[in-house]
Amino acid sequence: MLDLRYILNNKKEVIKKLSTRNFDLTKIDEIVKYGEQRGKLIHKLETLQAKRNELSENIGIKIRNKENTDKLISEVNLIKKEIDKVDNEANEIVKKVDEILLKIPNLLYDDVPIGSDDLDNKEIAVHPNLGRGLVKNVEPHYDIATKLDIIDFTRAVKLARTRFVLYKNDGAMLVRALANFMLDTHIKNGYKEIMPPHLVNSKMLYGTGQLPKFQEDLFKIENNDLWLIPTAEVPLTNYHYDEILSLEHPIKYVSYTKCFRSEAGSGGKDTRGIIRQHEFHKVELVKIVKEEDGLIEWQKTVNDAKNILEMLEIPYREMLLCTGDTGFSSAKTIDLELWIPSEQRYRETSSISICKDFQARRAKIRYKTSDGKTKYAYTINGSGLAIDRVMAAILENYQNPDGSITVPKVLVPYMHNKTIIK
Template structure:
C-alpha cells in the first residue's frame, strides 16, 4: 500500500517508478480522487462545525428571547442533519475508491534494483559449489523417483494433477528435510511457530494476495483462504499492533503445508514436484525497524543459503529485476539450485524486503526511540521481510537429482543422517 503523500509530493517520479515495475502510470487518477475526497471531507467537517455552532446559538437565542433567530437556527440544524450523512457517505466512498486504487498498485522497487521486464533482466550475484560430474546420463527426478516412493498416479486418482503421494523411505526423507531446515533456522535466531493454515480475507489483503491475486488462492465455503505460504499467517501476527522498540526485530519461522491454485502456470512444470497445488515450505519472516531492514534482508538470504550449503547443493544467487519481483516486494534475491536432470538452475527460495508496503496494509507500527533513548510518542510503520528457508519439495528434487546413482539409488547427505533414523540411501523398491 502506498502513502498518497508520496504521489502528491512527486507524481512524475511515482509514475516513473510504476513504469519500472511494469505498471501503468496512475498519479493523475489518484490525485483527482484524492482532491475530491479532501474537498468532500472539508465540506463535511465545515458542516459539522456549523451544526455544532448553530446548536449552541439556539440556546443563546432562546435565553435572549429571540425566537425568530432560534427558529431559523433550528431549521438550519435540521437541514444540516439531513444533508451531512449523504456528504459524509460520499466522502467515504471517495476514500474507499482511493484506497482500492492504491491497494492495486505494486510496491516500488528499491534504488539498487535493476531495470528489466522479466527473468531475462535478473542479475547473477554469486555462485556456490561445483555441479557434480556424472559418469552416466543423469535423469530428472520424475523419471526415477517413482521407484523410490514418489507416487504420482495414486495422487492423481485421489486429487487430480499437481499432487504427490509419498511412501516409505521417500516420505521419511521429506519429513527429515523439514525438521532439518526448522532446526537450522532456529539456530539462526528465528522463533519456531505453528500458525493457522486458514486465514480471513483481511490477512490475505495485508500481505498483498488480495484483491489482485485471488485466483491463485483456494477459498473455503466459509470465506477463509488456505495459505499459499506461511508468510500470510506469520506476518499478520503484528496486524493492527503498535510494537515497542525492544520487540524488534521479530524473527519467525514455520514449517507448513502451502496451497496454490497455480492459475497462471498452465502447462508449466506439469511433471514431478516442481509446481504443486500442495507442498511444504519452511518460511522465514522478519519484522524490523526501517533502519534494520536492509541488513535483515542480507541476513535472511544467508540463512537460506546456509541450508543449501549444509546439504552440499550447488546454487546461484540472483538479484531480481523490477519486472520479475513479486507484487509486495521492493527488493528480492532468488536462490536457484542446480538440477542436473534438467541441466539448469531452478528457483528454490525467494527472499524479499517489502519495506513498509505490507505494514501499511496491516496497520502495523512501532514506537521509535527519541533522542534521549526513550520510547517516543510518534509511531512509524515497521518493515516486513519474508522468504523460503527452504521449499521442502524443491529441496527434495535437488537431493534426488544431485545425489542419484547409476543403479537408481540416491545417497542421503551426511547432514540429514541424524534426522533419517539410520537411513543413508534410498533404494529402488525398498
C-alpha cells in the same frame, strides 16, 4: 499498501518507479483525481461544520434570552442534511481510493535492475562447486523416485488430481528429515518456531498482499471466509495484525507448513515431477523489524536461506530480481536457484523479499520509536527452503550410477543414520 499522502505529494516519482513494474499508470492519475476531490469535500465539510457550530451557539444565546429560535434551528437542520450528504460523498471517494491503493504494487529500491521479466534478472553470485558440482547425465527425479518406490504420482492423481504428489517409504522420511533439519538450523539462528493454521480469513490475505490481486491463485473454502494458505508468510506476518510492537530487537519466526496454490496461468509448465504442485511443503522465514534494521536483516535472511543449501552441498546461484519480475508486495527480492541436473539449469527454491512498510500498512503492524512516535514496521519474508524442489535436487544431484541415492551428510541423523536410499 502505499501511503496516499506520499503518492499525492510525489506523483512524478511514483509514476517513474511504477512505470518499470508493468503497472497501469492511469490508476495513479485516477487516485490523484479522487484525492483532490476528497480534499475539496473535506474543506466544504469543515466549512459547514463551523457554520453549524456558530448557529448552535447563537441558538443557545437566544434560548437564554428567551428569543425565538425557529429560523436558526431550521438553518441548522438544513446544514446537518448537507453535512451528511458531503460526508457520504467523501466516504464513497475513500472507498474508491482504498480499492485502487490495494491494487498498486510496492515501490522498489533504486538499485533494483530495470527489466520486464525473469530474463532481465541479474546474477549476483554463483556457487557451482558445492557437493558433486554441476552434475550431468542423470535420470529425472520423477523417474528415479518411481523406480525407488518413494513417490507415487499415479495414486496421487487418483486421490486428488494432477499436480499433487504422494511421498512414501524413504521419500516420506526424506521430506520429514528436510523439514526438521531446516527448522532446527533456523531455530539455532534465533528464529522462533510457529505452527500456524493452514486456513486464514480474507483480512490476513489482504494484509500480506495476496488479495485482491492474486485471488485466482488461491484455494477458497466454499461458503466460508477461509482460504488455504499459499505460504506461511501469510499467518506468520499477520500474527501481529493490528498490533503495536516493541522492536528493540527483530522479531524472527520460522514455520514448516503445507502450502496451496492453484497455479493459475501455469498450464503446461512443469507438469512432470514435483517442481510445481498445487500442494507443497515449505519452511518459511518471516521477520518484523524497525525501518533502520530493514536492509541489514533482509541480507541476514538471505544468508540464512543460503546456509541451508551450503549445508546440503547443492550448487546454486543468487539472482537479484528485476523491476518487472519482483513480487507485488516486495521492494527488493533475491532468488536462490538450485541446480537441477536433468534440466541442466538452476531453478528457484527461495525468494527472499523485503517489503518495507507495504504489508505493515495493510496489516496495521506498528512499533514505537525511541522518541515515542508510532511507525509502521518493515517486514521480510523468504523460503528457508521450498522442500519439494530441494527434494528434486537431492534425487538428481546425489544420484549414483546404480540408481541409488546418497543421503546428504547433514540429513543422515534425521534419516535414522541411513546413508543410501535404494
